[in-house]
Structures are given as C-alpha cells and as structure tokens.
Amino acid sequence: MISIVIPSLNKLAYTRRCLESLLTTVGVEIEFVIVDNGSDDDTPAYLLDFRTRTKARGIPTTVLFNDHNVGAITARNQAIALCHGDDIAFLDNDIVLRDRRWLAVLRDTLHSDPAIAVVTPKLLFPFAPFPIEHAGIAIAPNGVVGYLGRGADRDDPEFNTRRTLQGSASACIVVKRSVLDEVGVFDEIFNPVQFEDLDLLYRIRAAGYTVVYEPAVEMYHFENITTDNTPQVNFKYQTIKNGIEFKRRWRHMFSTENGPAEDTLRWAELPRHRIETIGDLETRE
Numbered sequence: 209m210i211s212i213v214i215p216s217l218n219k220l221a222y223t224r225r226c227l228e229s230l231l232t233t234v235g236v237e238i239e240f241v242i243v244d245n246g247s248d249d250d251t252p253a254y255l256l257d258f259r260t261r262t263k264a265r266g267i268p269t270t271v272l273f274n275d276h277n278v279g280a281i282t283a284r285n286q287a288i289a290l291c292h293g294d295d296i297a298f299l300d301n302d303i304v305l306r307d308r309r310w311l312a313v314l315r316d317t318l319h320s321d322p323a324i325a326v327v328t329p330k331l332l333f334p335f336a337p338f339p340i341e342h343a344g345i346a347i348a349p350n351g352v353v354g355y356l357g358r359g360a361d362r363d364d365p366e367f368n369t370r371r372t373l374q375g376s377a378s379a380c381i382v383v384k385r386s387v388l389d390e391v392g393v394f395d396e397i398f399n400p401v402q403f404e405d406l407d408l409l410y411r412i413r414a415a416g417y418t419v420v421y422e423p424a425v426e427m428y429h430f431e432n433i434t435t436d437n438t439p440q441v442n443f444k445y446q447t448i449k450n451g452i453e454f455k456r457r458w459r460h461m462f463s464t465e466n467g468p469a470e471d472t473l474r475w476a477e478l479p480r481h482r483i484e485t486i487g488d489l490e491t492r493e
Contacts, residue, residue: 209237210311210382211293212444214301215283217245219252221483222433229259229305231267232491235312238408239268241290243283246276257317268292279400285393293385296449300379302433304334306426307492314382317370317422325387325417328376329425332362334489335352335481341429343367344421345375346473347462351455353406354473373419374467378405380427391415403444403450412457428489431480 212230216223240262242255255271262269270290274283284298295315307313310329318327331342341427343357355377357367371374398404409419455462 209239209293210295210297210315211241211287211291211385212238212297212299212311213241213243213284213287213291214299215243215245215280215287216247216251216255216259216301217277217280218247218249218251219301219433220247220249220251222430223251224254225297225483226301226303229313229491230299231262232305233311234430234493235309236315238311239270239292241270241272241287243272243274243287245274245278245280245283266353277400279396281394281396281399281401281404285396288388288393291385295382296385296388297382298378298380300429300433302430303331303380304428304430305488305491306332306428309493310425310427311382313425314422317420317424318384321418323416323418324381324420325412326376326381326419328373328381328419328420329422329427330357330362330367330380331377331380331429332426333478333481334428334430334486335479339341339361340364340367341431342377342379343423344371344373344419345377345467347374347406347465347467348380348470348473349463349465349467351451351462352470352473353451353477354468356421359476359478368423370423371421373421374408374413374462374465375406376419376421378408379431381405387412387415389419397453398450400446402446403454407454407457410454410461414461422477426492430483433483453458 323340
C-alpha cells in the first residue's frame, strides 16, 4: 500500500479537483491521509463526504482536522504518524492527476534500486501548451536554488530522461517509509513552509540515498496555490529566513556538488492561471 498525504487549508476548488482526480489512480493499492489546517470554507464538509465515498469504495481514508493552521510541515508530520503504507506520496492540494498509473510507475522506479529513496515526476503547468513547471531542483555552489526545466516544452529531450537530483519540491514526491524512519520526518523549524523539503532530501542524501526524477510520469500543478494569500504566512519572509537556515546546514554539501551556475537558475515568471479558467485536462492511461 502507498499512503497519499495531502494538507489542506481552504481553497476548496483546488482540493476537490486534486482529490477527485486522484480517485482515478490505477495499478496500486492506496490510502488517503488528509490533514486540514483549520479551513473555514466548505472544505471540512467536503472532506467528510470524500472520506465516506472513498471508504465505500474500499479505499482507507483518514481525515485529521486541526482547529487552526499548525503549518504545512507539522500537518505532514501528523499525517506520517497516521500512514500505513510502505511508501508515502506527499502532494500539495493544487496537484491534478495526468497519468492514471502515476503512482505505480513512481513506485516501480522507487524500488528499482535500493539506493533510491525519493522519486518525483515531471510537473506541468495546467494550461496549453502545458510547459514544464518542475523537473527537479538544482542548487548552485553559492546556494541559489532553481527549478529545472521551468517553462521548457514538455517534450524537451533534456527533461525526458531519468536522472538523479540534488533536490525536489515536495509538491509531488514519493518517499520510502523505511528511509523516513531512518532519517526522521520534516523539521518543523521550517514551519509553516519553505525549504523543509530540501532539508529532508539533503538529510536523505547525506545518509547515502539518491533522489530521482522520473519523466515517464507527468502531473499538473497550479503552483503556489497552497500558500498563496494564506493568512499569517509572509511567503517572502519565510523564503529568506528558511533559506538562510538551509544554507547554514547544507553549504558543506551543495558548495562541492558542481551544481549549475547561478545565472542558469534565475526564476522565470510565467503566467498564472486560476482554476476558474482551466477546463478539462487530458488524462492518460
């Protein structure tokens, strides 16, 4: 079994589209573990209904309701404690399934080598012509962080080959539970968000494991919806503060990894589309 962990905080339209798409997953036994961080819209009612419907279909679903926003990192750690799967898929609530066999393929890649501890798919923007949003993360020797492939054509050969990575955003990753048991869960010093995923993956890599990008799987990602306009979250401040802590901890690694030059990792600002403007999205078997 693979546990699918999703935190939520309002933004029901995205959570609904995410979860309903994931119900079409095939090829692997799954459970859902959802942690709601004090939503005050209709999200709680929807999640209770989702739990009822999935259980009727034989899919175990656990929903934990926090009475306030404890942070996405704490929410994920709460979920980990409730998971029964041998592997855990961490997803943001603005991910939408594109490949119905996404989890089976990522699982097979994850277990194709004992050294692989984490696998991430190709993430696409959910609007035509569906450019790449994320093909893994690279870190320059001075600590500048960048998304690989951002804005590139989804069929660009450079991003259609499986490769090892320095890091990955946790918007969609699958991790071996045994490795989490070994190295520990997300460090809540990074609450409520930002750099907790890179910190975890560097701990995993420091323990001798690898992080792998699997382009055979494509998923849609709306980007930044999970944290956008969230009360009491100063995204820019958190990025700077947590980035300083990440660099303090891991400079001894990334400064010697021969990562890309800083000028190749500059953030490309691309158009953002809200869910209201997005129609049906292609799903592949």
